[in-house]
Amino acid sequence: MIRIIFSILFLTFSLNAASNTGVAFVHGTGNQTDALNDYWKSEFVNSVKIGLPDQSKYAVINCSFEEYMWTSPAAGCLAGQLTSFISSEGITDLVVITHSNGGNVIRWIMSNPTWDSRYPDIINKIRWVNAIAPSSAGTPLAEAVISGNVFENSLGWLLGYANNGVRMQQPSWMASYNSSWLLGTSGRPSLPKSFRSIVGTDVETAIWDSDSYCGGYTENLGLEITQAWLSSCSDGFLDCSSQEAAGTVWFRDKSKTKGREPLSHNQSRRKCFNLDTILRNDI
Known part of the structure; x- marks a missing residue:
């Protein structure tokens, strides 16, 4: 028995030594040039990367997810930056953390390995994707923005205006993509690597409750x-059913968060x- 235990420990340490773990933060809808400060905030990224054996092995992606997921500014840009990160840092074990529409773009890459010569190596290196509040089945609010009604002004800060990235997230459009081009939803083949959703279930904005201010009270309101x-x-942006439509559910917010607090769509990319x-x- 002792020999078996030592053998298992030796194998575990050998595998850890052989792998070079990195984490990539993939933003949601928008044209990002400084996603570290404008989308995630450095306090969030800096806290998460403490879990890395080498804290320098992280990348914050900056792409234009205002475009359709399969285009060069979207999946092409993401593939390019992930490939550069993997190559320059010698990454063999990649954890991808996405938010919102970023889950659709990485799912495109994972679903279509023959689309781009860079995709197979990226897929091979991925350990799993932690998809925070992924818009896997779209949102009715995207339809509202595209149709140009009252939401266009009130949600401009969140969605951007009537761009292709928002247009793509209309539920009927996502249903079409999920049935033909994307893997991981009901009735479709599984994704080649785990796609694990973190689901936000509610929004709280009690003015007397300090928790309502995490991530910004105005945004939560x-x-x-x-x-x-x-x-x-x-x-506040996505139904739970959309967030849970692809891959597997890792957890719904209240089951793991401090104080059983819900995560609004804004708070789920913040240190909340x-x-x-x-x-x-998890890393």
């Missing part, structure tokens, strides 16, 4: 308003309620 047009289980610690420990 906007999501509280738009939640009225979504299901009872939503993060120990989300950063959960992701750090």
